[in-house]
Amino acid sequence: MLVRILGSSAGGGFPQWNCGCPNCTAAKAGKLGFTPRTQSSLAVSRTGKEWVLLNASPDLRQQIAAVPALRTTPDGRLRGSPIKSVIVTNGDVDHIAGLIDLREAEPLVVYATDRVQSVIRSNSIFNILAPSLVRREIMPLEQEIAISGPEGELGLKVEAFAVPGKIALYLEDCAAGPEFGTETGDTVGLKIRDPESGASFFYIPGCSHLDAPLRERLENAALVFFDGTLYRDTEMIDAGLLDKTGKRMGHISISGPEGSIAAFEDMNVARKIYVHINNSNPVLNERSPERAATEAAGWEIGYDGMEVEMNEFVRKFEITDAPWSQEEFEAQIRAVGPARYHDLHPFHKALHGGKMSKAQVAAWALNRYCYQEAIPRKDAAFMSRVHDRDLRREWIHRIHDHDGLPPEELGGIERWLKLTDCLGLDREYVMSMQGALPATRFAVEAYVRFVVEQPLVVAAASSLTELFAPSIHRERIAGMLANYTFVNDEVMAYFKRRLSQAPRDATFALQFVKENARTRELQQGCVDAVKFKCDVLWAQLDALQLAYVDGLIPPGAYRPEGM
Ligand SMILES: O=C(O)c1cc(C(=O)O)c2c(n1)C(=O)C(=O)c1cc(C(=O)O)[nH]c1-2
Known part of the structure; x- marks a missing residue:
């Protein structure tokens, strides 16, 4: 025509x-x-x-x-x-x-x-x-x-x-x-x-x-x-x-x-x-x-x-360019998890299966602290771009969840430090992030930058790996409690808390993304954002595997005794 x-x-x-x-x-x-x-x-x-x-x-x-x-x-x-x-x-x-x-x-x-x-x-x-x-x-x-x-x-x-x-x-x-x-x-x-x-x-x-x-x-x-x-x-x-x-x-x-x-x-x-x-x-x-x-x-x-x-x-x-229906779009997002989420990584399988030494668990917790520390900065970066008051009011609780809102809420970071305490790591050293692997720091900063630079709805979509988090958290709590004598309920408090926080956040973000990614290009951007985020998580575990399982610890990184 x-x-x-x-x-x-x-x-x-x-x-x-x-x-x-x-x-x-x-x-x-x-x-x-x-x-x-x-x-x-x-x-x-x-x-x-x-x-x-x-x-x-x-x-x-x-x-x-x-x-x-x-x-x-x-x-x-x-x-x-x-x-x-x-x-x-x-x-x-x-x-x-x-x-x-x-x-x-x-x-x-x-x-x-x-x-x-x-x-x-x-x-x-x-x-x-x-x-x-x-x-x-x-x-x-x-x-x-x-x-x-x-x-x-x-x-x-x-x-x-x-x-x-x-x-x-x-x-x-x-x-x-x-x-x-x-x-x-x-x-x-x-x-x-x-x-x-x-x-x-x-x-x-x-x-x-x-x-x-x-x-x-x-x-x-x-x-x-x-x-x-x-x-x-x-x-x-x-x-x-x-x-x-x-x-x-x-x-x-x-x-x-x-x-x-x-x-x-x-x-x-x-x-x-x-x-x-x-x-x-x-x-x-x-x-x-x-x-x-x-x-x-x-x-x-x-x-x-x-x-x-x-x-x-x-x-x-x-x-x-034809946009997917909301159902198809959601299915595309959900399909990323079974293919790429970090529960598939051999390091996690070994961690949850009781195959790691206390030193290896400590190395994981010390590195993972960098991720915990970056999440509220990532959410603040996101909020700095939001003009909608209702959306900011909803999103801010993510920062409170991690940073805490004393006296009632200790915050996720504090709960994480309970875990590193129990693993015998010095708090100052953990919080300085001096001993973290270079790849860990690069990966978490890439996440913060992604949220600054991408279209807002794509930035929001990058948090949707949390759709897949509750099952890994459950597996981790059960596996680590069963397999490690140095782990107890109090130390697992971080993950227990995330069992209710993550679904709430993911449900809200998914709805927001479905309603606001209205072109095929943005929808594809959102699916790619979830893949990108899986890469952020996966790269951290690759680095842990290379350093603390294969033994190739980079200069300056945390080196447990005897490694
Ligand atoms: O232990 C995990 O496997 C895991 C994964 C993820 C994730 O999928 O990004 C998060 C968390 N935990 C978590 O505890 C958390 O607070 C969190 C926030 C976010 C995010 O992207 O905003 N992801 C995650």
């Missing part, structure tokens, strides 16, 4: 014939960076031979003339057109006036909602499209139908759906209240789908705000052409052009807290292109800060002649 923007500007075009605003003046003077644009219309084709117009603008004659695929008479016939049908999204002059350019006894099908068909019907000038040749089809709402030309189906489907908007300007009824007589179906958006490839896109040239049903509909879309009429709600008033806000005209603005950039920010839409751009919009100045900000927010500014080959694009999108 091929989509082409015929006209990317709003009513009036760019430059507008009677406008002397800085944008129009620059465009009229042919200044670089102010590309002229015709009025709002798209063309779609599955084959490249037969075309469907989405809206028929007053510039249609010029738009057809500019595109060989639209202006060529098929099969060398004397009369005929590749344009087989037209779908209109509302009764605006800039969307229906061009129907008149399609006269000259050419068969055609015109699709519009009941409301818009009645507008066309009541304007007798459109009868120039002879009813015997030009079929007018009522387009239902919320129901996908096949798009046909005069000779049959064109291989594409359309679903029209009402969007928040306003009745056409020339039909406004000032006596009819604040909505000027607007009814459902006065403005619609379109979803066009190619059933053969499965590719689809949305076309919404007019929309006053993104309500919940519309958000839901657009979530995970491959491509959305969207209302880019104004940059600021008051921009026409500010420029002295017209005494109306964007809202009053039925158009959402690009910028601002209620604007479309903000509304789409947390949505998964692969490609977002503004169309229906008014001449007052500063994004039409290609060197403006507003243009740069819009592009930096991931939006493209549509232009006349812009083409998207949907099938190629969608195939790529589907392979790499």
